Amino acid sequence: MPRAVAEDLARSLRQRIDSGEWSGRRMPPERELAADYGVARNTVRRAVEMLADTGAITRHVGRGTFVNGGVAPSVAAIVERIEGTSPADMMEIRLLIEPQAAAVAALNASLAELSAVEEAHRAAEAAFDMPGFEACDAELHHRIFACCRNELLKELHNLLTVLRHQTPWQEMKRRSFSEARRLAYCAEHGALVEALKRRDPDAARAAMHAHLKSVEANMLGR
């Protein structure tokens, strides 16, 4: 009496999912479910497909079927996922956020903060090896973010910085680094610092955008 077997199965599975069984983890493989319920795998597949359509589960070839949203979204979990970010995605976000931040910084920065930015710029000019320049560059960007007087913005930048200290990024940076590029970066930093000192938000935004475009071109080869 094959009447809506797949639908009953989908309902049963949905209940087990809602009850928290497998929550956030892997479900049993289709073949196992088929054996447990005493039905054909095709039937299991149709039931599982219904759940997948509603977004309750996600399937991966070769890996298994996973229950979505089992764990409450926490900041830590998001950060964990963020750790897999690709350099291209990261660069896009930097281009989206940092020019805006530079504009805000131009409007909000105190004199002391501006001279701190300038000091980091001078240090970057004086640094000749790659790790030294890298550190000064990071410090410069960090001090610009600090000018915005927004804790969340600073922390988001910290987060992105930590990500960029991970191995794939470091490797790309190391390969793309050269003395000519260091000098180009310093010139771009100089223009940015000047715009900040003039309190010119549009110029600061444009300078940061140009700088990041240059970084993107060097690192991703665009």
Added chain:
Amino acid sequence: MPRAVAEDLARSLRQRIDSGEWSGRRMPPERELAADYGVARNTVRRAVEMLADTGAITRHVGRGTFVNGGVAPSVAAIVERIEGTSPADMMEIRLLIEPQAAAVAALNASLAELSAVEEAHRAAEAAFDMPGFEACDAELHHRIFACCRNELLKELHNLLTVLRHQTPWQEMKRRSFSEARRLAYCAEHGALVEALKRRDPDAARAAMHAHLKSVEANMLGR
């Protein structure tokens, strides 16, 4: 047998590291761990690689694998600080990021994504109680971010959403909610959706900015 051996192993090792075992000293060699856990060295290597990517450990050829003191806690510290974000700071960041994201979305969105956005807009129009509208509103913004095709951006938005689900923020929203404001928000959403459908990045940016300014005014009383 659960087929997440490497991940389980990484979790187990992470626990042993956090518990202070080996702290600052050398961990057992990979071959030894493989024998202890009864898995192949390749599997151990993948688990250890996950920990190395997070900066929890450092590996040296010929010397061994060492537990680091500070990097992992720094991410945890960032998370902790982010969780204490004030609504004002948060609003500022939304104003900084979301208009840009809307502009990118106008350029990148597929037809399917656009209709998903529009669908969320209609749902928000049809929702009459505060929690229902809230959910639709969040979904609308989330779908706009999804149009950008950038995983990191989506996760950053998730981060902001989680923060907005925290109690002080919820309380402010509840107090500031009214039917008139819901209608105003829907109108603003409508303008935004129209701009996206026209593929007009500047209009989308302006519409999102206006919308968030309106939210800011209602919530923070500015």
Added chain:
DNA sequence: GCTAATTGGCTCACTAACGGTTCAGAACAA
């Protein structure tokens, strides 16, 4: 100083397990 052992880095072929797909045929309903 030289050598051997140890350790992480890397590659390869192989296996097992998983979801994706297709098909012929049986069982039932309209």
Added chain:
DNA sequence: TTGTTCTGAACCGTTAGTGAGCCAATTAGC
């Protein structure tokens, strides 16, 4: 009858894990 649903089975491509081997850097012992 005709059409739908379920069965049973085969085969595919992907993924994770295994086991083995070799390399290069480092350390320890002679």
